[in-house]
Amino acid sequence: MGHSTDTPVVAGLPGVVLVGGGPGDPDLVTVAGRRAVELADVLLVDHLAPAEACSWAPDDAVVIDVAKLPRGPGTTQKQINELMVEHALAGRRVVRLKGGDGFVFGRGVEEVRACVEAGVPVQVIPGVTSATAVPALAGIPVTHRGTVQGFSVISGHVPPGHPDSTLDYAALAAAGTTLVVLMGVQTLPAISGALLAAGMSPDTPAAVVADGASPEQRAVFGTLTTIAEIAARAAITAPAVTVIGDVASLAPAASSTGGH
Numbered sequence: 001m002g003h004s005t006d007t008p009v010v011a012g013l014p015g016v017v018l019v020g021g022g023p024g025d026p027d028l029v030t031v032a033g034r035r036a037v038e039l040a041d042v043l044l045v046d047h048l049a050p051a052e053a054c055s056w057a058p059d060d061a062v063v064i065d066v067a068k069l070p071r072g073p074g075t076t077q078k079q080i081n082e083l084m085v086e087h088a089l090a091g092r093r094v095v096r097l098k099g100g101d102g103f104v105f106g107r108g109v110e111e112v113r114a115c116v117e118a119g120v121p122v123q124v125i126p127g128v129t130s131a132t133a134v135p136a137l138a139g140i141p142v143t144h145r146g147t148v149q150g151f152s153v154i155s156g157h158v159p160p161g162h163p164d165s166t167l168d169y170a171a172l173a174a175a176g177t178t179l180v181v182l183m184g185v186q187t188l189p190a191i192s193g194a195l196l197a198a199g200m201s202p203d204t205p206a207a208v209v210a211d212g213a214s215p216e217q218r219a220v221f222g223t224l225t226t227i228a229e230i231a232a233r234a235a236i237t238a239p240a241v242t243v244i245g246d247v248a249s250l251a252p253a254a255s256s257t258g259g260h
């Protein structure tokens, strides 16, 4: 039988499943995510993924902590993609366990592309993103009927004005939506400064929630003017989600801490 173009490149491969693992508590992994882990031969696990979920895998499954891969500038994602594809091409069921949702600042689509390019079947299981879940765990809704009709989720990885920044802080300040900042602990002074400079009200409530979904979870509250200093004084470190907007005052703890 000849090789025809419509024959799958690698027929019958188990392939790769990208699992969004949620914000860290294994109870916040989806049922579909758990089923995928239970069938895995190889697990490639991210730093912020729920590591405890690996115990659901078969006893002989190989668990690779990608945070421990040897690093060089820009090489880690390439190594992850290569490992994922290599194991799948060897006929193993690979689960790529990621933090939150793999498609929210998760580079999930780069991994999908690596699989597609290698002819490896790939499936995406969405996850509970920290962008909404971590505020929720602290009692903060990202929208509120009659007051806030939307939310914007941004990465604070690079500060405002940085050559790599593609964000329009003036537009964000004027948008009338809740602003949710991921990867923004170090850049919080610069981000709040840019929003203030763009005319956002200095009294806008703000909160930072760190280590969400873990026993170490804690939240600090303030205003756009005070939040960076309050977070620094409380020695808040990553991972943390910042919420800027009226909704930040709706958390039960917001009034008791008297941050604003």
Ligand code: SAH
Residues within 6 Å of the ligand: 022, 023, 024, 048, 099, 100, 101, 102, 103, 104, 105, 106, 128, 129, 130, 131, 134, 181, 182, 183, 184, 209, 210, 211, 212, 213, 214, 238, 239, 240, 241
């Ligand atoms: N794909 C992930 C986000 C990856 S970027 C998602 O959908 O959740 C990593 C950032 O997510 C962290 O810097 C932090 O801002 C946020 N984050 C992830 N897990 C968190 C947690 N358990 N508590 C607080 N912030 C978290």
